[in-house]
Amino acid sequence: MDRKKPKGLVYTVKDLCRVCYTCVRECPVKAIKIIDGQAEVVQERCIACGNCTRVCKQGAKVYVRSADRVRQLLDSGEETFALLAPSYAAEFAEIPDSRILVGMLVRLGFSRVYEVGMGADLVSRAYETLYDQNPGRAFISSDCPAIVSFVEKYYPGLTGSMAPLVSPMVATARYVRSVEGSAPRLVFIGPCIAKKGESDEVDEVITFEEVREMLSEARIRPGRTVPADFAPPLAWKGAGFPVNRGMLQCMDLPGNHVEQSVIVAEGRVHFQEAIREFASGSLETMHLQLLCCEGCIMGPGTSRGGNKFVRRKRVLDHLQRRLEESGEEHCRESGRKLDLSARFAVDDQRLADPSEDEITKVLQEMGKFSPNDHLDCGACGYDTCRAHAVAISQGLAEVDMC
Ligand code: SF4
Ligand code: SF4
Incomplete structure (x- = not known):
């Protein structure tokens, strides 16, 4: 039996996800994308730290079993x-x-x-x-x-x-x-x-x-x-x-x-x-x-x-x-x-920063027209309204998470 490395190690059980954004908040690399109201793991971005499997109270984030x-x-x-x-x-x-x-x-x-x-x-x-x-x-x-x-x-x-x-x-x-x-x-x-x-x-x-x-x-x-x-x-x-x-x-x-x-x-x-x-x-x-x-x-x-x-x-x-x-x-x-040597390979998953114009446009779609509108409450899983707007521009989040 040959071992095939699993492609994705952590995934969402959709029926259990209540879209509370806890996993988005706790993911160190923002590898969780809200799409059609579901918190999905973007496999290429995930580092398999398992943090989301620990913090999801619904048991909706799980890892592949072997x-x-x-x-x-x-x-x-x-x-x-x-x-x-x-x-x-x-x-x-x-x-x-x-x-x-x-x-x-x-x-x-x-x-x-x-x-x-x-x-x-x-x-x-x-x-x-x-x-x-x-x-x-x-x-x-x-x-x-x-x-x-x-x-x-x-x-x-x-x-x-x-x-x-x-x-x-x-x-x-x-x-x-x-x-x-x-x-x-x-x-x-x-x-x-x-x-x-x-x-x-x-x-x-x-x-x-x-x-x-x-x-x-x-x-x-x-x-x-x-x-x-x-x-x-x-x-x-x-x-x-x-x-x-x-x-x-x-x-x-x-x-x-x-x-x-x-x-x-x-x-x-x-x-x-x-x-x-x-x-x-x-x-x-x-x-x-x-x-x-x-x-x-x-x-x-x-x-x-x-x-x-x-x-x-x-x-x-x-x-x-x-x-x-x-x-x-x-x-x-x-x-x-023993030979204990190892090699590592670049797997660049950084996303380009959106322009200021793009961020402003998204903030306006979110109903944020002035600094007073920036509650920075963190409920969406992002620390600030601006960070949420950046994530929307990058395709990781949706406007109605706000
Ligand atoms: S396992 Fe870690 S990196 Fe992957 S989605 Fe969960 S919290 Fe993010
Ligand atoms: S700290 Fe240990 S258990 Fe946690 S991800 Fe690293 S090797 Fe695995």
Whole structure:
């Protein structure tokens, strides 16, 4: 079964959409277009951050599900390995012994389960080398696929500043292929929607939400599960990758280098601010380490309603255990042999700004003839009446949203 990257990862269930404009307001790239009174995702513009799926109270924004294809893989008899994202420690709080979780995935049909935190260790070593060998250059981290997509689409001029390195998911896949050959099928299990479109080097990507549904359907519960071990090597510092400053803390940077040369920003507002300032040149040679979510522990494929700091604590507790029982030898050894390089491509989705005359004309169609008419109430999903008028000119919005 060949993996075909899904074209669109997030879409609208039209019958459920009540056109409240919440998703328009919360989309960081204005990839949601109101057309004939429906809030549709413009696939070319979408970076698959999953934000709209979280904020839509009607459940009208959903992401493509891959569980059926994973079930087919597991039923096919082909050897299939799970690559488990390090945020599992935050997600599966009710299963404090991770070996029980591994046992449950084995019961589901996976032959082996690898920790992607191990790939995070490999990637962190590669970042150390990249920073070290390129003094005077600044890089934007490329481990979050939503950030990569954002740069490719909205700051195409910065594509060359992306760190030319793969994500922990792909690093783990390359490691597994290097020791197991190309035959086993690889399924990434994690908190992320954007990962579903990231790479052909894994066969499928499912979220924690999806794997919970699969376990529930198969009636696989922790209580009746025999523990099983992760396939070695275990994660080391990479176990802490999915929290705030996770990558930075995985890296071994000299002295005050950390504070002086790396900016960490997470969440849909802060990552955009950081990229904007980077693009303006005002950050000089500061590297950016960015995550689209508030850490992957809060990714859109995690269970709803999780508390950020409780999740963070669980990951840090797990990290502590890994630091006591694992080591970095595997990183040094495997990292030397593996090619962790990546390339990124421009996919310019910027829209031309309308002229002042066009904006004025649209504002008048909206009934805005003087500054007093500009309520800037935000009800339409745009911060200002002018921003709404610009979106109408660009074909993203309609006059009667006002
Ligand atoms: S997934 Fe993110 S980028 Fe795509 S439409 Fe939803 S909020 Fe916008
Ligand atoms: S922060 Fe993590 S979960 Fe969120 S989009 Fe990026 S990689 Fe995916």
